[in-house]
Amino acid sequence: xxxxxxxxxxxxxxxxxxxxxxxxxxxxxxxxxxxxxxxxxxxxxxxxxxxxxxxxxxxxxxxxxxxxxxxxxxxxxxxxxxxxxxxxxxxxxxxxxxxxxxxxxxxxxxxxxxxxxxxxxxxxxxxxxxxxxxxxxxxxxxxxxxxxxxxxxxxxxxxxxxxxxxxxxxxxxxxxxxxxxxxxxxxxxxxxxxxxxxxxxxxxxxxxxxxxxxx
Numbered sequence: 001x002x003x004x005x006x007x008x009x010x011x012x013x014x015x016x017x018x019x020x021x022x023x024x025x026x027x028x029x030x031x032x033x034x035x036x037x038x039x040x041x042x043x044x045x046x047x048x049x050x051x052x053x054x055x056x057x058x059x060x061x062x063x064x065x066x067x068x069x070x071x072x073x074x075x076x077x078x079x080x081x082x083x084x085x086x087x088x089x090x091x092x093x094x095x096x097x098x099x100x101x102x103x104x105x106x107x108x109x110x111x112x113x114x115x116x117x118x119x120x121x122x123x124x125x126x127x128x129x130x131x132x133x134x135x136x137x138x139x140x141x142x143x144x145x146x147x148x149x150x151x152x153x154x155x156x157x158x159x160x161x162x163x164x165x166x167x168x169x170x171x172x173x174x175x176x177x178x179x180x181x182x183x184x185x186x187x188x189x190x191x192x193x194x195x196x197x198x199x200x201x202x203x204x205x206x207x208x209x210x211x212x213x214x215x
Contacts (some may be wrong), residue, residue, distance in 0.1 A: 017187060020180045027177035032168040040069040041154035042175070044147050055124075062098040064091075064135035072133055076110045083110045087117055099139045101128055120158040123149025 044051055064072075069092055075088050085107045097099040101119070109116045113133050119126035124143040131137070153159060156167055183201075189195040 013187065015181070020187070023176060024180040024184060026041050027173045027180065030173040031170065031177055034166075035174070037150065038154055041150045045151050045154060048151070049146060053148050056143050058143075059139075059140045060099045060101075060139045062137045062139075064094065064098075066132055066134075066135065068094055069132055069135050070117055073128065076115075084108070085110075091115075091175075095128060095137075095139075099128070099137070101126075101139055102157050103128065122152035122159055123155060 062145055071090055072088060074177065075085070076083055076109040084107055087103045087106045089104075091108070092102075092104045095103050103117050103119065106117050109118075110132075113131065115130040115132060117128045119128065119141075123145065124141065126139070126141040139200060153163065185195050185199065
């Protein structure tokens, strides 16, 4: 009986070590690029005031055909009120052909005699306006460089549904990586005296900084 119990304990330890190591390295492989990206952009966001961005503005103009203008006025309905609705397919096609602008799936806003479409994006901004009386169409694109683009990816700003799902999956993988790492620390702590003091330090330092220096 005495020999069986240590053997069972070693078997359980070997089982947990094997599976924890497996989940730990799999989650670390999944998180690798994302963690590097979020660590880098965490630094650039923390020093946003010291890292200057030089916006570049590009403007394009065109004139919408009369038939399209009539269809836009009809789509609006009551011209005495402002309205919001998805960008009409005909306008989306014309913007793509005339200005190289992808407005599909966006929201159009009728303001007086003007149709306005906001086109926010990571690392910049854009918009297009169509004058419903003359057809004069103006598109303006502002870009602030790669650092601003990566910072917006970090924040999930104007990145769309696909990137939002990626962030959720990345966060889940990070949780698996961290939790399996914690259990591995527990299993190896017996031979590493500094394990729990270092874990405690990782908890206490940010807590003290938040209490003492963040107001």
